[in-house]
Amino acid sequence: MPVSTLTLSDLRITTHQGGKLRTLVDGLSLSVQAGRVLALVGASGSGKSISCAGWLDVLPSGVKREMGQARLGDKAISFAALRGRVVGSIMQNPRSAFNPVMTMRAHARETLKALGVEYASLDDAVIAAFADVGLDDPAGMLGLHPFELSGGMLQRVMIALALLGNPPFLFADEPTTDLDLVVQKHILDLLETLVTRRNMGILLVTHDMGGVARLADDVAVMDQGRIVEMAPVAQIFAAPEHVITRNLVAAHLSLYGQEVA
Numbered sequence: 001m002p003v004s005t006l007t008l009s010d011l012r013i014t015t016h017q018g019g020k021l022r023t024l025v026d027g028l029s030l031s032v033q034a035g036r037v038l039a040l041v042g043a044s045g046s047g048k049s050i051s052c053a054g055w056l057d058v059l060p061s062g063v064k065r066e067m068g069q070a071r072l073g074d075k076a077i078s079f080a081a082l083r084g085r086v087v088g089s090i091m092q093n094p095r096s097a098f099n100p101v102m103t104m105r106a107h108a109r110e111t112l113k114a115l116g117v118e119y120a121s122l123d124d125a126v127i128a129a130f131a132d133v134g135l136d137d138p139a140g141m142l143g144l145h146p147f148e149l150s151g152g153m154l155q156r157v158m159i160a161l162a163l164l165g166n167p168p169f170l171f172a173d174e175p176t177t178d179l180d181l182v183v184q185k186h187i188l189d190l191l192e193t194l195v196t197r198r199n200m201g202i203l204l205v206t207h208d209m210g211g212v213a214r215l216a217d218d219v220a221v222m223d224q225g226r227i228v229e230m231a232p233v234a235q236i237f238a239a240p241e242h243v244i245t246r247n248l249v250a251a252h253l254s255l256y257g258q259e260v261a
């Protein structure tokens with residue numbers, strides 16, 4: 001039976017700064033559900049990206065996870081086992097995520113090796129994955145290097161690579177940052193398709209409240225390493241409670257000449 005809920009609880013992340021222990025994430029708990037999008041929003045530096053890195057066991061050196069548990073359905077799962085097979089991940093700034101001297105085929109080969117997944121034909125599997133995310137000429141892309149692709153194409157390749165292990169969940173950290181508006185819409189369309197067609201559960205880390213309004217079912221708001229508000233998306237926009245949420249919604253509405261009710 002497919003597992004429908006990924007429960008992440010009590011994440012605590014610390015670092016040492018100027019000889020003092022600094023808590024970056026303090027008891028963060030979230031649930032991501034199949035077929036739903038949970039948006040994680042908050043001011044810059046509130047701890048969204050470092051939390052994702054903590055869940056996926058890819059924290060930078062000098063930053064430590066002190067606590068945290070993950071459950072898939074009712075079974076405990078290690079963080080190391082989440083990445084790739086259970087949670088695919090795409091990070092902000094796709095260009096920096098690719099090695100400039102490696103082709104798309106070589107990137108796919110590395111991803112599959114890390115996942116321990118074997119296909120009868122690597123090229124066929126990757127071409128199918130590229131076609132699935134709407135890339136034109138997927139076979140022709142295999143021999144291309146990152147500099148030969150636009151930012152939007154690279155983001156689609158990153159999503160295709162994240163899906164190679166067929167994970168039920170996806171963490172998307174600022175997937176539309178640095179892309180032009182038309183491409184942003186295409187990437188949001190693609191994420192929506194993953195939810196409707198594959199029943200994926202997505203954790204969407206973003207500053208883009210327009211994207212939140214468009215895609216999210218639920219919203220968690222972070223401030224200084226903690227969740228300060230969590231509610232269905234309609235409630236977040238209609239009746240934001242915490243000052244951080246009100247500021248985010250107000251900034252978004254002001255783009256359209258509107259105010260928070």
Ligand SMILES: Nc1ncnc2c1ncn2[C@@H]1O[C@H](COP(=O)(O)OP(=O)(O)OP(=O)(O)O)[C@@H](O)[C@H]1O
Binds near residue numbers: 051060
């Ligand atoms: N490698 C690191 N070493 C020490 N502190 C770090 C490191 N990376 C991030 N931090 C700190 O962790 C805190 C949270 O950073 P994080 O990148 O998670 O914020 P964010 O909410 O994702 O911000 P943004 O929206 O700008 O991406 C910040 O105070 C940041 O300075």
